[in-house]
Amino acid sequence: MVYRKRLNSENISFVICEMNLICYQRRADHSENRWSGQQKPDWMLGDGLSFSKRLIEARKQMLSGVRSVASTQPNALQLHSLRPMRIIIEHDPESASNRAAEIISSLVQQRPSCVLGLATGSTPLGIYQKLIARHQNHKLDFANVTTFNLDEYVGLGPGDPQSYRFFMQENLFNHINIPPENTHVPDGRALDFDSYSIQYEKSIQEAGGIDLQVLGVGGDGHIAFNEPGSSLGSRTRLKTLTSETVKDNARFFDDIENVPRLAVTVGVGTILESRKCLLVAFGEHKARAISQAVEGPVTAQVTASALQLHPDVTVILDQAAACHLQRKAYYAEVEESHRLLEK
Ligand code: GLP
Numbered sequence: 001m002v003y004r005k006r007l008n009s010e011n012i013s014f015v016i017c018e019m020n021l022i023c024y025q026r027r028a029d030h031s032e033n034r035w036s037g038q039q040k041p042d043w044m045l046g047d048g049l050s051f052s053k054r055l056i057e058a059r060k061q062m063l064s065g066v067r068s069v070a071s072t073q074p075n076a077l078q079l080h081s082l083r084p085m086r087i088i089i090e091h092d093p094e095s096a097s098n099r100a101a102e103i104i105s106s107l108v109q110q111r112p113s114c115v116l117g118l119a120t121g122s123t124p125l126g127i128y129q130k131l132i133a134r135h136q137n138h139k140l141d142f143a144n145v146t147t148f149n150l151d152e153y154v155g156l157g158p159g160d161p162q163s164y165r166f167f168m169q170e171n172l173f174n175h176i177n178i179p180p181e182n183t184h185v186p187d188g189r190a191l192d193f194d195s196y197s198i199q200y201e202k203s204i205q206e207a208g209g210i211d212l213q214v215l216g217v218g219g220d221g222h223i224a225f226n227e228p229g230s231s232l233g234s235r236t237r238l239k240t241l242t243s244e245t246v247k248d249n250a251r252f253f254d255d256i257e258n259v260p261r262l263a264v265t266v267g268v269g270t271i272l273e274s275r276k277c278l279l280v281a282f283g284e285h286k287a288r289a290i291s292q293a294v295e296g297p298v299t300a301q302v303t304a305s306a307l308q309l310h311p312d313v314t315v316i317l318d319q320a321a322a323c324h325l326q327r328k329a330y331y332a333e334v335e336e337s338h339r340l341l342e343k
Contacts, residue, residue, distance in 0.1 A: 085294060085307065086314045086338065087331035089322045093282040096316045097126030100214070100280050103314065105134050107212050113144040115204075117213030117271070118172070119224075120149065120164045123280050124214055128172040135176045142178040146207050148200075149185040150215075150224035151265035154238065156188045162253055163188060186236070186264040193264055197236040201270060213274035217281050220244050221289040221302030225265035232298070232306045234267030268306045276312045279304065281321040290317060291324035 090096035104127070107114050118124070134140040149164060156163035165185040173183050184203060190196035204210060215223050222228065225239045241249075241261055250256040271277065281290050293304035294315060300306075307313045322328060 088316045088335060090318055093126055093318050096318045097130055100127045100278055100316050101130035103278060104131060105140055108140060108145055112141060114211040115146045115207050117210040117274055118147050118149050119214050119216050120167045121216045123216035123282060125171060132175040142176045145178055146182045148204050148210060151263050152186040152188040153260040154188050154262035154264060155260050193238050200236045210274035213271055213277045215277060215279045217286060217289050217304045218245055219248055219285060219289055221292050221304045223271060223304045225263040226268050226303040228301045230268055230300060230303050232300055233269040235269055236266045239263055239265050268303050272306060272310050277307055277310055279307060279315045282318045284320040284323060286321040287324040290321050295326055
């Protein structure tokens, strides 16, 4: 999508396309001057700001201009074309986890009272280890952070080593300075799941909504426990797990028979309301789900594909998880533009 807008001066206009911003100056004789990348037009010098910072500023102005054209409460679809999914392909899970931990840490530094949406599974483990290290070595402060987890198995209490609450305590919460009352994991032993689910959604809203939602993806393309066929507008509720998910997750249990068949999970709609999503996947066994989620049609059969409707998604992959993507070279080019603009 290309946006064109005149700014500042009658004969200067900006064109924004993906993350690239190009400036034009039209002369009276209709010939054109054009700047992009690191070139410095004279009119942009002199105020101490680097050219790339000016580009970022101009881009922000462009975006706010475009936003003001939309309704005052733009929904995800209206904003979608403003920020295409950012696909970051790192060499291995280690560097990918580092990248994800960097994004989370900078949010916590910039907004100490931010609300994080957290996920379980093997994928985020490395990210949590890096957050713990940043807390221990660099005093990354979680004292005012609030967290909401995506899901929990029905029937498992917090003391059950297979419960997601237990997982979060062991792998993150017990090692950082987050107050226990700030951490929320759905209760797998709620007495009335209908009212509990409504309450969970309300708690997210009362906390101000989720600033950054961390997501893994199931082999069948599910996010949280939103199995294929889940409504893309779904909210927190009970969900029956597919046999594929039960099989995938059996590795954490002694016996496949002990894997719960039901889970309480936030919905796809709940996830789409977060301000930013960070989808992380490693390994070739995730490659099909990732290519469907990123390059396939938006479909309830692959609930991760709903992220294409979200205005601010970053996908961090290792090479193996990215191996089925058709447009890898293109994502690398866009990423290069991002890096230039962020310098
Ligand atoms: C479960 C969780 C998901 C997670 C998925 C992948 O189904 N509910 O939130 O993304 O597992 O787990 P892993 O990271 O172990 O592959």
